[in-house]
Amino acid sequence: MSVFGSIMSKIFHHGSATPAGTPGKATAAPGVTASPSKTAGAAQPASAAAGSSSAPDVAAILKEKVSKAGQTLDWQHSIVDLMKLLELDSSISARKQLADELHYSGDKEDSATMNRWLHKQVMVKLAENGGIVPDSLRA
DSSP, X not given: OOHHHHHHHHHHTOOSSOOTTOOSOXXXXXXXXXXXXXXXXXXXXXXXXXXXXXXXBHHHHHHHHHHHHSSOOOTTTOHHHXXXXXXXXXXXXXXXXXXXXXXXXXXXXXXXXXXXXXXXXXXXXXXXXXXXXXXXXXX
């Protein structure tokens, strides 16, 4: 599974309980990927098509995970902390792989710039795939 696919899976399939204010849990369509050619025209998860009230609230899901994490993680700004929160490999090689998947065209040796771009792009792609993501996390 791709790194972005793992991120989507961990958020969209986070458990049987849904956060307060989220009536139903969305399920991502199998095989949804992060490439622009596929996400732009990709089928939205069934629940996203039904309306935003049943789409997964990404921020609420992640806040719930933080409350159970036992450590302080700045997932709202840091791709490394987001990946740690989701119990994924957050190494530079994993982030470079994610950058390749999301078609990062910058210098991957400039990890600070790449990390900021990755965080924004992950939030944008989660929204494109049916997640409810506040504008502040996509900016």
